[in-house]
Structures are given as structure tokens and as C-alpha cells.
Amino acid sequence: MSSAPLLQNAVGLENFGHSLKRVAYVFRPQRTDELPALFEQARAAGLTIGLRGSGRSYGDAALNTGHIVLELGALTRILDWNAETGVITAEPGVTIEQLWRHALPHGWWPPVVPGTMFPTLGGCLAANIHGKNNWQAGPIGEHVVQFTALLPNGQQVTCSPQENSQLFYAMISGMGLLGIFTSITLQLKKVHSSHVRVTAWTQPDMAGMLAAVDANKDEDYIVGWLDAAARGRSLGRGQLHRATYLHAEDNAPQQTTLDLPASILGIPKGVLPPLMAPFVNNFGAGLVNMAKYTADRWLHNNKTYLQSLVEFNFLLDYIPGWERIYGRNGLVQHQSFVPAAAAESTFREILKLAQRRGLPPYLAVLKRHRPDKFLLSHAVDGFSLALDFRVPSQPARLVSLAEEMDAIVLANGGRFYFAKDGTLNAERARAYLGAEALASLQALKAQTDPDNILQNDLYRRCLAN
Amino acid sequence: MTAQTSLPSEAPLTRRKRAVVVGASSGIGAALVRRLAAEDFVVAALSRSPEPLQALANELNTGGQTRAIPYAQDVTKLEEIPAMLQRLVTELGGVDVFIYCAGVMPKVDINEFDLEKDQHMLSVNLAGAVAWLGQVGALFQKQHSGHLVGISSVAGDRGRVLNPAYNASKAGLDTYLEALRNRLSRHGVHVLTVRPGFVDTQILANAPRSFGVISPQQCADGVWKAIKSGKQVVYVPWWWRWLMLAVRNVPSFIFRRLSF
Numbered sequence: 001m002s003s004a005p006l007l008q009n010a011v012g013l014e015n016f017g018h019s020l021k022r023v024a025y026v027f028r029p030q031r032t033d034e035l036p037a038l039f040e041q042a043r044a045a046g047l048t049i050g051l052r053g054s055g056r057s058y059g060d061a062a063l064n065t066g067h068i069v070l071e072l073g074a075l076t077r078i079l080d081w082n083a084e085t086g087v088i089t090a091e092p093g094v095t096i097e098q099l100w101r102h103a104l105p106h107g108w109w110p111p112v113v114p115g116t117m118f119p120t121l122g123g124c125l126a127a128n129i130h131g132k133n134n135w136q137a138g139p140i141g142e143h144v145v146q147f148t149a150l151l152p153n154g155q156q157v158t159c160s161p162q163e164n165s166q167l168f169y170a171m172i173s174g175m176g177l178l179g180i181f182t183s184i185t186l187q188l189k190k191v192h193s194s195h196v197r198v199t200a201w202t203q204p205d206m207a208g209m210l211a212a213v214d215a216n217k218d219e220d221y222i223v224g225w226l227d228a229a230a231r232g233r234s235l236g237r238g239q240l241h242r243a244t245y246l247h248a249e250d251n252a253p254q255q256t257t258l259d260l261p262a263s264i265l266g267i268p269k270g271v272l273p274p275l276m277a278p279f280v281n282n283f284g285a286g287l288v289n290m291a292k293y294t295a296d297r298w299l300h301n302n303k304t305y306l307q308s309l310v311e312f313n314f315l316l317d318y319i320p321g322w323e324r325i326y327g328r329n330g331l332v333q334h335q336s337f338v339p340a341a342a343a344e345s346t347f348r349e350i351l352k353l354a355q356r357r358g359l360p361p362y363l364a365v366l367k368r369h370r371p372d373k374f375l376l377s378h379a380v381d382g383f384s385l386a387l388d389f390r391v392p393s394q395p396a397r398l399v400s401l402a403e404e405m406d407a408i409v410l411a412n413g414g415r416f417y418f419a420k421d422g423t424l425n426a427e428r429a430r431a432y433l434g435a436e437a438l439a440s441l442q443a444l445k446a447q448t449d450p451d452n453i454l455q456n457d458l459y460r461r462c463l464a465n
Numbered sequence: 466m467t468a469q470t471s472l473p474s475e476a477p478l479t480r481r482k483r484a485v486v487v488g489a490s491s492g493i494g495a496a497l498v499r500r501l502a503a504e505d506f507v508v509a510a511l512s513r514s515p516e517p518l519q520a521l522a523n524e525l526n527t528g529g530q531t532r533a534i535p536y537a538q539d540v541t542k543l544e545e546i547p548a549m550l551q552r553l554v555t556e557l558g559g560v561d562v563f564i565y566c567a568g569v570m571p572k573v574d575i576n577e578f579d580l581e582k583d584q585h586m587l588s589v590n591l592a593g594a595v596a597w598l599g600q601v602g603a604l605f606q607k608q609h610s611g612h613l614v615g616i617s618s619v620a621g622d623r624g625r626v627l628n629p630a631y632n633a634s635k636a637g638l639d640t641y642l643e644a645l646r647n648r649l650s651r652h653g654v655h656v657l658t659v660r661p662g663f664v665d666t667q668i669l670a671n672a673p674r675s676f677g678v679i680s681p682q683q684c685a686d687g688v689w690k691a692i693k694s695g696k697q698v699v700y701v702p703w704w705w706r707w708l709m710l711a712v713r714n715v716p717s718f719i720f721r722r723l724s725f
Contacts, residue, residue, distance in 0.1 A: 004547035004548045004550065004551040006551055007547055007550060007551050007554075007600065007603070007604065010554065010603075010604050010607050010608065011607055011608070012607060012608030012609050012610065019477075019478060020477050020478070020480075021608070021610065022558070022559060023554060023558075023559040023560075023604070023607075023608045045551075047555060059477070060477050065558040065559060066554050066555040066556070066557065066558040066559055067555060332478065391478060395478040395479050396478075396479050398478060399476045399478050399479050422477055422478065423476065423477075423478065425474070425476070426474070457477065460474055461474050461477065464474075
């Protein structure tokens with residue numbers, strides 16, 4: 001029965017939030033030179049190709065329902081590494097973890113990392129991810145020296161801010177719709193220690209949080225956690241973490257084999273998810289948020305301590321599979337990026353709205369951002385608020401809440417982020433990206449991918465028309 | 466040109482479920498398409514003859530909503546089945562519920578041994594079923610989910626004087642479904658065997674002395690209920706379970722003297 005060879009490759013795939021279950025024909029190339037044949041196979045079968053790294057997108061960016069998905073996570077070779085200059089060239093399946101484990105022994109650290117070390121470099125560039133240092137360091141794309149890519153039209157290109165710069169600024173942030181990265185060259189950051197100096201303190205309300213984040217935006221890292229359950233005058237209260245790199249003269253720790261702790265508050269990590277399960281509902285999550293704020297406020301406020309770069313940056317990796325505790329329907333993250341002047345009123349409004357709709361977020365994180373030059377940029381000169389929602393048994397309730405929150409964000413000049421998004425539609429995506437950016441994307445796509453082979457669920461949902 | 470999903474873009478979280486009904490042009494199949502469409506499924510309706518399917522789709526696809534999509538496929542053309550399944554997966558965007566209900570029962574006299582009729586029954590009722598259910602079963606195993614449904618019959622419970630090949634085809638289907646269930650339940654796949662009694666369809670014209678006849682809609686309601694509740698084997702209507710328990714236990718020395 002060779003008439004449908006692709007059926008052999010059918011696999012059930014999920015998004016990182018486990019809120020979507022889809023089927024696709026999955027291929028996992030071991031070498032970049034297998035890619036042209038896979039394009040041919042897709043063309044022959046009349047199917048599109050979606051790209052997937054580690055599958056860490058919260059929404060549907062790494063899904064291509066009913067079509068082909070190329071998992072690039074096996075392309076993990078480090079192609080070149082210069083320990084003197086900190087310039088590294090790697091295949092797109094190299095993860096952030098592989099990158100820092102490779103570079104840190106030589107005193108280098110990825111200049112921009114997300115809250116988890118499991119994403120691949122290809123995925124990080126496609127989403128143009130940011131870290132807790134977005135104001136200082138920009139998105140990861142600003143640290144890309146150059147990349148090579150295979151385009152669906154058969155061309156192999158090299159792109160840098162100088163060479164093929166239009167494609168450079170579009171493929172980074174382009175969600176894998178224009179071509180496949182085959183090698184990525186990054187300039188890493190020199191560090192004098194494996195540790196950073198962290199200060200943690202609390203603020204009693206939204207205005208205080210925003211002002212504190214803003215006042216510390218020139219620090220190396222600044223991030224805020226919000227008590228998502230707080231209401232009234234306390235709405236938006238939370239805790240801030242500021243971190244600075246250590247200098248050679250700081251007599252700083254020089255550990256190179258860093259790992260996350262095996263237990264949290266004395267509890268082994270493996271047993272935490274079942275222990276947390278009773279708290280993954282509106283009441284329990286509210287309790288946890290309140291308890292955390294209270295402890296942060298009264299037990300260890302204004303503390304300064306040394307923490308490893310790994311422990312500081314990769315909070316999401318402390319409990320592997322933490323996203324599973326959101327249960328069968330999974331989780332959705334709604335992250336909005338709002339200009340500084342409008343941030344306070346906008347964030348207050350969407351938090352109150354979510355509480356009023358009976359769908360309070362269980363986790364809320366605040367960061368400072370600045371604009372960048374990439375085509376599908378999510379950044380603004382302002383703040384982002386990332387809200388994690390448990391998908392309720394009637395998901396339509398959350399879909400309509402997201403729509404209401406989006407309207408508030410858009411009315412205030414805000415933007416969204418495709419690495420997280422799972423609820424936008426084409427109309428709202430156009431509203432923040434602008435017709436010009438979408439036209440540029442389509443014009444570039446017409447050159448690099450004239451048959452429109454590279455697609456994914458996100459593309460068809462938000463960008464295709 | 467690449468294949469395009471003909472369905473409009475949906476909000477991912479509230480995407481409608483997908484179903485495939487093989488043998489959907491009339492009878493229980495058509496009733497199941499209507500029932501699943503009413504349950505907000507997008508249903509691919511397959512049958513050898515496309516015209517009645519088109520009429521069914523036109524009836525259901527009102528108000529700009531795509532509820533049923535017709536596909537022409539002759540289940541006796543086994544070699545076409547994998548490619549058709551691949552096409553369905555792409556065009557529907559996956560399959561959540563698959564129902565095989567293609568079945569034929571020509572009129573067979575008590576002393577008639579007709580090779581052509583027997584072969585046709587085996588090929589539609591059993592060979593086509595094995596081909597479709599096996600391919601979809603493999604897909605469901607890999608996606609770790611899905612409801613796989615076969616419309617068997619009370620006629621598969623015993624071999625009777627009236628239509629040996631029909632009994633054998635349904636008994637074969639029944640056993641195949643049981644084996645699939647044993648293979649697939651460990652992968653999170655639900656396999657449902659439906660054993661309808663007398664249902665008011667074309668088949669009934671060739672079944673003398675029918676009683677307790679239900680409409681195809683009633684049968685489809687029973688199937689849907691069984692899918693939802695995760696039943697393994699279900700008689701429709703329910704009382705056939707007890708009747709067939711008795712029939713199955715009639716000793717052969719009596720059974721072979723009976724004329725039904």
C-alpha cells in the first residue's frame with residue numbers, strides 16, 4: 001500500500017500548553033542535506049510543511065494539522081565555536097541548554113534566553129524570543145551575526161544585518177514561514193561568573209510594580225511577578241527580581257556545571273505536580289498567589305543574594321512538565337505588550353475583566369520591553385503582561401475572554417507574541433502588525449516560497465489573508 | 466499547488482471535532498451523518514455513489530456552515546483506501562470519530578448458494594471494513610486517541626439458515642473489532658461494536674419476518690450515546706442484548722431445525 005506512504009508518519013502532536021491535540025505527518029531529518037528531498041516529497045503529495053523545534057510554543061505555531069511537520073530537533077551540531085570571541089555557529093536544533101553548557105565553561109553566556117532552556121535556536125529565532133533583559137539586550141535576533149537558510153524555492157542564502165538584510169529581519173520573527181535556518185551564528189555575552197547578584201522586593205500595587213520595573217530597566221535583568229488574585233487597591237501587587245552580572249573583581253563563583261535544584265522547599269521535584277494538583281483551580285491558585293505574595297512581602301523582602309544564571313533564568317524548568325498540572329484541557333497564555341503610558345490602565349482593566357469573567361489567571365508576569373526592527377515584532381516601548389489561564393471545561397468562555405482582552409490591548413496600541421498566542425484571529429493580528437508588515441511578509445514569501453509550502457496552523461489562523 | 470483545507474479557520478480551542486462515516490448515502494450511515502452534524506461535528510460522508518451524498522450535504526450545510534463533506538469511494542476498491550484516508554486527514558485536519566457502516570444484504574433464498582452475492586457481501590461487509598478500520602486504527606494508535614466504530618449486526622451472533630455469508634461477514638467484522646479493541650485500547654483508542662437489530666433501511670426489504678423495527682435515526686442516536694459513554698459493545702435497541710443472549714444459547718440440535 002505505497003499509495004499513501006505519509007500515513008506511516010502520522011503522529012499526534014500537541015502544543016506546549018497541551019490545549020490542542022492535532023495530527024500531522026512528522027519527519028525528523030538527521031542532517032540539513034535531507035531537507036531538499038523533504039520539500040520535494042511535500043510538493044509531490046500536495047502538502048504544506050510546518051517547522052517544529054522542541055514544540056515549546058504555547059499556541060499552534062509548531063502545529064501543521066493534517067500536513068507535514070519537520071521536527072528539526074535532531075540537527076544539533078555545533079559547527080564552529082571561538083572561545084576567544086564568543087562567536088558560535090550551530091545548527092537550528094541546538095537548544096538553549098546545549099548552547100550554555102557548551103559556552104559557559106569558557107566564560108560565555110547566551111545574551112538572551114527565554115524562561116526555559118529547552119527551546120531550539122531555530123525556534124528562538126523564528127519567534128525572536130526575549131528574556132528578562134529585553135530593555136537592555138533586545139530580542140535574540142539582535143545578537144545574530146548571520147544565519148544561513150534553505151528557502152523552499154531551492155535557494156541557499158546567507159543573511160546578516162548587512163547581507164540580504166530584508167530577509168534577515170523577516171526570517172527572524174517570521175515563525176518559520178519563509179525558509180529553514182540551516183546554521184545560526186550568535187555573538188554570546190562574556191560573563192565573569194556563573195552567578196548573578198539578585199535582589200528581590202515587593203510592591204503593593206500595579207502602579208508600584210510598573211514604576212519599579214521601569215526604574216530598574218537599565219539593570220541587567222528585571223522581572224516582576226504579580227499576585228494574580230489580588231483585587232481592589234492591591235490589584236497588580238507583586239514581587240520584583242533584579243539581577244546584575246558579576247564582575248571579575250567581585251570574587252565571583254566560577255561554576256560551570258550548573259544544574260537546577262533537585263528539590264524545592266525540601267520537596268523532591270518529581271512529587272510536586274501531584275501535590276500541586278489540588279491548587280490548580282480558581283480558589284487554590286488564588287490561595288497560592290496570596291500566600292506567595294505574603295511570604296515575599298513579610299518573610300524575605302529586600303533580600304540580595306547570589307544565584308546561578310541557570311537558576312535565575314530558567315524558572316520554568318524547575319518542575320519539568322509543570323504545564324501538565326493544568327489538567328486535561330491544558331493552559332493558554334495571553335501575553336500583551338502595551339506602550340508604557342497606557343500600561344497601568346490596560347493591565348488593570350484586563351486583570352479585572354478576567355477576574356470578573358470567573359477566569360482569573362493563575363500566573364502573571366511583568367516585563368519591560370523596547371521596540372526592535374524585526375518584521376513580525378511583538379515589542380513596544382512599554383511593558384508586557386503574561387497571564388497563564390487554565391482552559392475551562394467550556395473553552396469558548398476563554399476564547400471570548402481573550403477576544404475581550406485583545407480589544408482592550410489593541411485600543412491601547414498594544415501588540416502580541418506568536419510564541420505564546422493561541423487565540424488571535426487574522427483581523428486582530430492585522431490590527432497590531434499593520435497592513436504594511438503583512439504585505440511585506442507576503443511579498444517576501446512570494447519570492448522565497450512561491451508555492452506557499454511553508455505553513456503552520458498559526459499562519460492559516462492569523463497571517464494567511 | 467498544495468492542498469488547501471476547505472474549512473474556514475476556526476479558533477483552535479473551540480475547533481469542531483471531525484468524523485468520517487463510510488457508507489453514508491442512506492440508512493444508518495446517513496442518519497449518523499445527520500446526528501454527528503447536529504453534535505457540531507464536521508463529517509466526511511463517504512459512499513460509492515456521490516449523488517445522494519451531495520443531497521445530504523446540501524441539506525446540512527446551511528447558513529454558510531460546512532457540516533458534511535461528500536467523498537466518493539467504493540469500499541471494494543481496497544487499494545484506494547490508504548490514499549483516501551490520507552486525503553481525509555489533510556482536508557479535515559484529522560479524524561476524531563470513524564464509523565464504518567457500509568453493508569449489503571442481497572435477498573438470498575434458503576436453498577440458494579450464489580457465489581457472486583456471497584463474495585459481494587464479504588467484500589463490502591468484511592474486507593472493506595477490515596481495510597478501513599485497520600488503516601484508521603493505525604492512525605488512531607499513533608495519535609493516541611479516537612473513537613473507532615463498526616456497525617456489526619445481531620446477525621453476526623449466530624449462523625442461520627437464511628443468509629450464511631451475511632452472518633459470516635458480520636461475525637467476522639465483530640471478531641475483527643474485538644481484536645482491534647484489544648490492540649488499541651492500551652493506546653487510548655475507543656473501539657465500539659454496534660449490533661443493531663432490525664432497522665428500517667434498504668436491507669430490511671430482504672429480511673423477512675422483521676419485528677421491533679426502529680428508524681435509522683433511532684439507531685444513530687443509540688450509536689452516538691454509546692460513543693459518548695465509551696461503551697465497547699452495544700445492541701440497538703438495548704433489548705436485543707437479552708434476546709440474543711437467549712438465541713446464542715439455543716442448542717444446535719434445536720437451532721439447526723429452525724427456519725429463521
